[in-house]
Amino acid sequence: MASKIEISSGDASKTFPAFPVVLVAMGEGEKNVFTVGLVQLFSFNPLILGIGVHPSRHSYKMLHNLADFSVNIPGKELVEQVLYCGTKSGKDTDKFKETGLTAVPGKKIRSPVISECLVNFECKKSKALEMGDRTWFFGEVVHVEAVEGYTRDKGMLYWGGEFRMPGEIFRRR
Numbered sequence: 339m340a341s342k343i344e345i346s347s348g349d350a351s352k353t354f355p356a357f358p359v360v361l362v363a364m365g366e367g368e369k370n371v372f373t374v375g376l377v378q379l380f381s382f383n384p385l386i387l388g389i390g391v392h393p394s395r396h397s398y399k400m401l402h403n404l405a406d407f408s409v410n411i412p413g414k415e416l417v418e419q420v421l422y423c424g425t426k427s428g429k430d431t432d433k434f435k436e437t438g439l440t441a442v443p444g445k446k447i448r449s450p451v452i453s454e455c456l457v458n459f460e461c462k463k464s465k466a467l468e469m470g471d472r473t474w475f476f477g478e479v480v481h482v483e484a485v486e487g488y489t490r491d492k493g494m495l496y497w498g499g500e501f502r503m504p505g506e507i508f509r510r511r
C-alpha cells in the first residue's frame with residue numbers, strides 16, 4: 339500500500355470523485371431555479387431526495403416558505419445554464435428568462451419542472467434539517483418523468499470545479 343499524507347479539513351471534501359449535479363426549481367408566483375451538487379437519495383420506499391442548501395441562497399428562503407420543489411437532471415448540453423443558475427441569484431435575476439430554460443407546471447406539485455432536463459422529480463417537502471453550514475431540505479417524490487431512452491450515464495457530474503460525464507462500466511454486480 340502506498341504511504342498516506344494528511345489532508346487538511348479544507349481539502350478533504352475535494353477528495354470525493356464527483357457528485358451528480360441537478361437544477362432545483364421552485365415557486366408559484368415568483369419562480370426560481372438554482373444549481374445543486376449536494377443531492378442525495380435518503381430513502382427508496384418512499385423515495386425521498388435531500389438537497390443541501392446554504393443559508394445565503396435566495397432559494398433557501400423560498401424553500402423554507404414553500405411546500406414543494408422539483409429536482410431536475412440536466413444533460414451535458416445544459417452546462418452553461420447550470421453554471422449560470424449556480425452563479426447568479428434569483429434575488430435580482432429571472433434565471434428562466436436569462437437562460438431560456440422553460441418552467442413547465444408540475445403534474446403533482448405547484449412548483450415548476452424544467453422542460454429541457456432529462457429527468458424531473460416532483461417533490462413534496464417533508465422536512466428541513468440544519469446540519470453544519472447547510473440545511474438539508476428533504477422531499478418525498480410524488481411524480482417522476484424522464485425523456486424516452488434516458489440512461490443514467492447521460493446525467494452530468496460535478497465536483498472541485500470540474501464538470502464531467504460518468505465513465506466506463508468496468509464490472510457489473
Ligand SMILES: Cc1cc2nc3c(=O)[nH]c(=O)nc-3n(C[C@H](O)[C@H](O)[C@H](O)COP(=O)(O)O)c2cc1C
Pocket residue numbers: 359370371372373374375376377390391392394395396397398420421423424425426427428429496
Ligand atoms: C456546480 C455547482 C454546484 C452547486 N451546488 C450547490 C449546493 O449543493 N448547495 C448550495 O446551496 N449551493 C450550490 N451552488 C451554488 C448556488 O447554486 C448559487 O449560489 C446560486 O447562485 C444560488 O442561487 P439563488 O440565490 O437564486 O438561490 C452550486 C453552484 C454550482 C455552480
